[in-house]
Amino acid sequence: MLGEEGETWDMFKVAKDEFPEDNEIGEYDGFVITGSCNDAHGNDLWICKLVALLKKLDAMKKKVLGVCFGHQIMGRALGGKIGRASSGWDIGVTQVHLQPSKIFTSLKMPAFLSVFECHQDEVWELPPKAEIIARSNKTGIEMFTYGDHFMGIQGHPEYTEDILLNIIDRLFSRNLIEESLAEEAKSKLETSEPDRKAWKKLCTTFLKGKL
Template identity: 50%
Template structure:
């Protein structure tokens, strides 16, 4: 386990469950994805612990109660795969759900939460989605503290652009879940279970340079074509995600008052 400690006694403790390994680029520029996530979702007085779930490292059962929230990262692996570490991660998600612990999933994390709680995930019917995509935020939702906090400050738009890098998707959300956002490419861009579980298909944490580095790696690996990559790069010159909104949303979720849940 790797930790980023607060300067003083932390007011909150969170765990990042990494489902991918650090790229050479992210290690060199940011010191690893832990620092990327802390910079994106963290706040003053917090302590963050890193567990490399992809290598089988997860919090011990007796330590779960000591965390205020958990974040599950993206991954090059399929959330519907049966590798032992993925199955163990699914078991952990179910345990955290039973404890009503706050869990935020990004991309693979969004999909693995869905699978763990009884939903369906699989290969995206529309193929790869890479770049910036506008999603529609659902309206007429029941009261929910982490969304209402943004709505009350006029910070909950009808549409918002987000960075996407995925070839899998949620096909069907778990029973009792609510779809919060969708796009013309992906039916479930964001969903929640109560107020303690949130899945986001896109990557709020990604900066433009991280995405460009990843696009180059996908070309090198043969996952996407050079022409596809050039279209993505031209798009990034012309538009940008509404990153500030997504970071506020994630922080609002992770810091929402635990005893004020959605009804």
Template identity: 50%
Template sequence: MEYNHMLEGEQWDSFRVVDGEFPDEKDLEKYDGFVISGSSHDAFQDTDWILKLCDIIKKLDDMNKKVLGICFGHQLIARAKGGKVGRARKGPELCLGNITIVKEAATPENYFGEEVPANLRIIKCHQDEVLELPQNAKLLAYSSMYEVEMYSIKDNFLCIQGHPEYNRDILFDIIDRVLAGGHIKQDFAETSKATMEKNEADRKFWQKICKNFLKGQPSLLV
């Protein structure tokens, strides 16, 4: 799944906010939804582009726009809305992870559909986490590693710590690159790859959740 994989009638625009490329505020209204993706930067940094993105998140909230936050986006939305973000207390994750769905919170309007799974597999690649949710956020999923794996705010924010768009090849490429760069050790790399020996991420289910959220059509999830 790629966020900019277009279906008929869709138009996607990309902005490299890390390079200072933002949509004009006067153009925000023309978009039906937004995706804030992953980043190698920390969501708790106070660099100019991160602070500006926090301001835009607040504006999008005021406009009731749909915003999907992935990994860094998941963390930054929590920060912008009054939550707390920091280094992961149990350490980084670079693997296929299993998260537990909070069934009483994951109702059809959260785009899971009527058959809410107990668990979902998703590829994880991060060293930071949401330490404290914003006051009006609803926890949708957690894991043995992290208390906040997925949450929503009202009907316009859906945030996921893992990467629903990643597949095995992407994960292995990242592992190889960070190993070559000396950021992880060989045994950590081998353990990370071993998580995908017998299982795959639930990418089709995640794809439907994300698309249904952005389109506001939970009935599409079958």
């Protein structure tokens, strides 16, 4: 979704303990931390290593975009609080209310954007220097920025409808969600769709430092 012609992207499967070497970090213009089926508030060795890496990237002022799990682990690395959402799972299409921000003003974004969501965890509280830039009726911190170099998005700008339908079926087959929630989530997809072009523009513009 985010790659453009002439760019080189490398993938590190951090859940399998694949991390960039310390002497490689400086060569990258930016990083994207994706979603995961793991808990960002867990203490697996690779999760703790990822928190340590994010602290290094913060010190280096590297551009980092965090999506869902990435959004939460960034919040944790910066000293915020994360955990299970008190309102339970959020699955389907959610309308996100964009707060007044120079980011949205410069891109001429509307007041609301719809995005695919699939999470049961959330960022409870951010450190004082972080700025909440989007909320929804279900999640208080849908987006945040930290300085000019970190941005977190709770939703999934990169998802397609097929991807989300597949995940819903997988969650239900593993008894992680009730059938009623699965059907409700699927019904949401029939009546609304995400603003994928706007999200792509927002993410790429942030990562390329054009804001």
